[in-house]
Amino acid sequence: RDLHSFPTRRSSDLDASRLHILKRHYVPITAVHNRLNHPAVVANIIPTSERALQNLIDHHLIKEHGYRRLALVTLSTANPLKMGDTAREDWTRSARINAYKEALRLNNIALDDSCIFMVDEHSFAAGYSAFERIRQHNETLAPDEQIQAVVCTSDTLAAAIYTAARRENIQLPVTGFDNLPLAELLDITTIEQRAQKVGQLAFRHLYNAIIYQKRTGQFPPQVDEGVDMQMVVRFSCGCSQ
Secondary structure, three states: OOHHHOOOEEHHHOOHHHHHHHHHOOOOEEEEOOOOOOOOEEEEEEEOHHHHHHHHHHHHHHHHOOOOOEEEEEEOOOOOEEEOOEEEOOHHHHHHHHHHHHHHHHOOOOOOHHHEEEEOOOOHHHHHHHHHHHHHHHHOOOHHHOOOEEEEOOHHHHHHHHHHHHHOOOOOOEEOOEOOHHHHHOOOEEEEOOHHHHHHHHHHHHHHHHHHHHHHOOOOOOEEEEEOOEEEOOOOOOOOO
């Protein structure tokens, strides 16, 4: 098949059989949002989401707002995605959990595993369920020990928790991740993943790989390229309107 008919793919869309088929046909691949080690993968485009999330928690929530009892709502690492040649947990899930833990460590805040709420999917239902678990958790604690703010690894989860809290007249600052239109609509503080920049880099590496392959008959050496994410501050985190 024509090389140009194969688009850049999210790494979670590629299983072992597809990777080997593409390699047999000498089709180069750029992977986005994860690292894939495979001869056909010429570039891994890796947004530095963990660094952006760590900065959001460390500099904004903890240092600027003064929150010290922070919950994390994130996808479970117990349900791995199949990527490439092996079944392993999604790299971005672990990176974001580690970013949360590192931000706490940098501020001498003891890690409390009971404040990490795992969900099975980025959905409103999962977000509403997480809110109920957070509320029940807070009810077991003294007021000065209760969760002060919630860090979510998607805007969908953040929107559900933020909406549920407001319905119950509970002041619960929330942050999201992705900067979807939904986040702008609800004034949710979040992380912009700069999808256009990521797409441009992925295309550039794929195009260069096609040129390299035409000249040499081989895949170019694999490279990793990071893309800085941006914090978008709105009002859901407790900033004044």
